[in-house]
Amino acid sequence: MPPGPGRLARVSRCLGFSACHRLHSPSLSNEENLKLFGKCNNPNGHGHNYKVVVTVRGEIDPVSGMVINLTDLKEHMQEAIMKPLDHKNLDKDVEYFADVVSTTENVAVFIWENLQKRLPPGTLYKVKVYETDQNIVVYKGEETTHER
Template sequence: SKSLSDEENLKLFGKCNNPNGHGHNYRGKEVVSRRTRIDPVSGMVINLTDLKEYMQEAIMEPLDHKNLDKDVPYFAEVVSTTENIAVFIWENLKKLLPMGTLYKVKVYETDQNTVVYKGEETISE
């Protein structure tokens, strides 16, 4: 965190603390709600081609191969934790997807460390 000293960062983040940045290859899942009505004509909740385009715009373009703290304006003021990455993805997808379609965002920092975000509800797993 830019608002903490090196010593405070070390105490809070432990081995994940690094003054030059801390990297991960995050993986994510975005879940379209099963509560949303299936279109009787198409048989889909959302066209998967459209969903892929939304994911490209909301996730890949702003985040892929980026130093989040330096290259993504959102993280200039927000600590780039897995929790905040999930919030960022949620907010970006929510702007693009039809209302009521987005159910949850799940971000994997590692196979054992994941965060699930459902709007205002965050669950660390």
């Protein structure tokens, strides 16, 4: 028997991109930046092979059996993540990071905001960015410090 109406599911899709950046805050002195960011403050930058997991949520369509067409999700991710970020210097090639420190936390916010513009309202659930196998950021958009 097929699932009844109102069944909710979460669907995730992964991709990888490569980019370089320098962790550096214009609000801090060079000495403070070096102390805070260490080797990641290298004036010539450094690179990562990022992995991103995007999760959407919604009702399983009784006709298609899908929450979202994965082909559509793949295209949205291509436009929102790969085109602006892959093989880029985040600080120099991505306007968003001209005034925002290119930490993985802020990369996750950038991806969230770009996907929000493309996906049906209320479907984006989570963006998970792996800077390395050990450094991972999860961003769910709706959570802010002002809501506590």
